[in-house]
Amino acid sequence: MQSLTAALSPDVYTNTSASQPHLSIAGLTKQFGDFTALKQIDLTIQEGELVCFLGPSGCGKTTLLRAIAGLAPQSSGSIVQRGREVSALPPQARDFGIVFQSYALFPNLTVYDNVAYGLRNQRQDRQQIRTRVAELLSLMELTGSEGKYPAALSGGQQQRVALARALATEPGLLLLDEPLSALDARVRVHLRSQMKALQRRLGVTTVMVTHDQEEALTMADRIVVMNHGVIEQVGTPAEIYQYPASEFVATFVGSMNLMDVTSKSAGSWQLGRQQLICPKSFSEAPSGHARLAVRPEAVTLSKSQEGLQADVANVEFLGAFLRVHLHLEGCDQPILADISSRDAQAISLDVNQRVSMCFPVEAMRLYPAGGSAA
Numbered sequence: 001m002q003s004l005t006a007a008l009s010p011d012v013y014t015n016t017s018a019s020q021p022h023l024s025i026a027g028l029t030k031q032f033g034d035f036t037a038l039k040q041i042d043l044t045i046q047e048g049e050l051v052c053f054l055g056p057s058g059c060g061k062t063t064l065l066r067a068i069a070g071l072a073p074q075s076s077g078s079i080v081q082r083g084r085e086v087s088a089l090p091p092q093a094r095d096f097g098i099v100f101q102s103y104a105l106f107p108n109l110t111v112y113d114n115v116a117y118g119l120r121n122q123r124q125d126r127q128q129i130r131t132r133v134a135e136l137l138s139l140m141e142l143t144g145s146e147g148k149y150p151a152a153l154s155g156g157q158q159q160r161v162a163l164a165r166a167l168a169t170e171p172g173l174l175l176l177d178e179p180l181s182a183l184d185a186r187v188r189v190h191l192r193s194q195m196k197a198l199q200r201r202l203g204v205t206t207v208m209v210t211h212d213q214e215e216a217l218t219m220a221d222r223i224v225v226m227n228h229g230v231i232e233q234v235g236t237p238a239e240i241y242q243y244p245a246s247e248f249v250a251t252f253v254g255s256m257n258l259m260d261v262t263s264k265s266a267g268s269w270q271l272g273r274q275q276l277i278c279p280k281s282f283s284e285a286p287s288g289h290a291r292l293a294v295r296p297e298a299v300t301l302s303k304s305q306e307g308l309q310a311d312v313a314n315v316e317f318l319g320a321f322l323r324v325h326l327h328l329e330g331c332d333q334p335i336l337a338d339i340s341s342r343d344a345q346a347i348s349l350d351v352n353q354r355v356s357m358c359f360p361v362e363a364m365r366l367y368p369a370g371g372s373a374a
């Protein structure tokens with residue numbers, strides 16, 4: 001009989017061909033009547049990855065997760081898991097464990113019985129179940145809570161029981177639907193790192209739905225950014241943050257200044273009433289009107305008389321840094337700059353002061369209206 005320590009070792013999750021993806025989704029579409037919730041989704045998830053579906057409410061994250069589980073079958077398209085076509089299979093014939101936002105534990109069963117539930121369904125013998133549950137509860141730091149009922153546990157504890165229950169039968173795939181969003185901020189941050197460490201240790205391929213960008217950036221190996229039923233970008237957290245593929249991704253993930261600019265000539269853009277000079281190679285891509293994106297932390301301020309001149313409209317103290325609201329003549333939107341207190345002191349930053357503003361070229365992105373990144 002295999003003990004859980006062995007059963008939960010990474011080997012269990014890496015015993016398939018390394019070159020074969022865990023999940024391949026192709027041309028997946030989901031209709032609810034006339035409404036298309038998912039449009040032609042293509043996505044490949046590698047063995048052992050933690051992938052987050054990130055996007056605003058209603059973008060289709062949960063629908064895609066439910067399609068993978070077979071809980072809300074797709075209208076068209078295919079899902080292949082470890083080389084097996086599962087598109088038409090009912091949930092019970094697929095290989096996954098799932099954790100929902102609302103813990104969904106059986107309220108009338110103890111912690112032990114909740115975790116043992118799937119193992120009993122598999123008709124495993126009593127001693128084997130006992131060993132597995134004990135090891136899972138130890139892994140979740142819940143030893144001693146076996147006899148408690150869900151109502152006697154905190155939200156974070158209930159979610160760890162739900163996770164233990166989902167992992168008990170050693171699923172190939174772990175599906176997490178906003179598992180942390182019902183928890184208070186402190187517990188959420190703690191459980192986030194615990195879950196990530198556990199996922200790494202077990203190597204279990206995991207798909208997590210979240211609308212919390214910080215959660216996705218801190219936990220995911222790759223993020224799938226969704227909007228209106230389509231995938232806008234798939235990439236590592238750093239790729240998504242540094243090279244957002246569209247204006248939507250640029251604004252949805254992190255803070256971003258977006259400015260309307262007009263091409264004057266190669267290497268020169270009109271921004272408000274001023275000229276923004278940048279390398280020709282940068283500005284050659286789109287012509288005419290475009291949107292320039294720069295993150296607030298990339299904007300630098302100085303007392304120089306050269307470069308873009310802006311007026312300090314407001315300074316907010318945000319603890320680790322100052323958020324400076326800048327007004328640029330001819331620009332409707334304020335431009336934000338996040339700078340350290342030390343940098344603010346160096347230029348004796350004050351409201352109504354005129355400052356010179358610089359955008360490092362490597363931090364600038366250009367988006368045509370409604371298009372993708374240049």
Ligand SMILES: Nc1ncnc2c1ncn2[C@@H]1O[C@H](COP(=O)(O)OP(=O)(O)OP(=O)(O)O)[C@@H](O)[C@H]1O
Pocket residue numbers: 032035037055056057058059060061062063064211
């Ligand atoms: N059973 C259903 N019948 C009709 N429309 C549905 C159904 N389920 C989902 N939808 C619609 O499909 C779209 C995507 O829903 P989904 O729940 O996948 O969004 P989501 O990105 O997970 O949002 P949230 O973060 O709010 O849960 C929404 O517009 C939703 O109203």
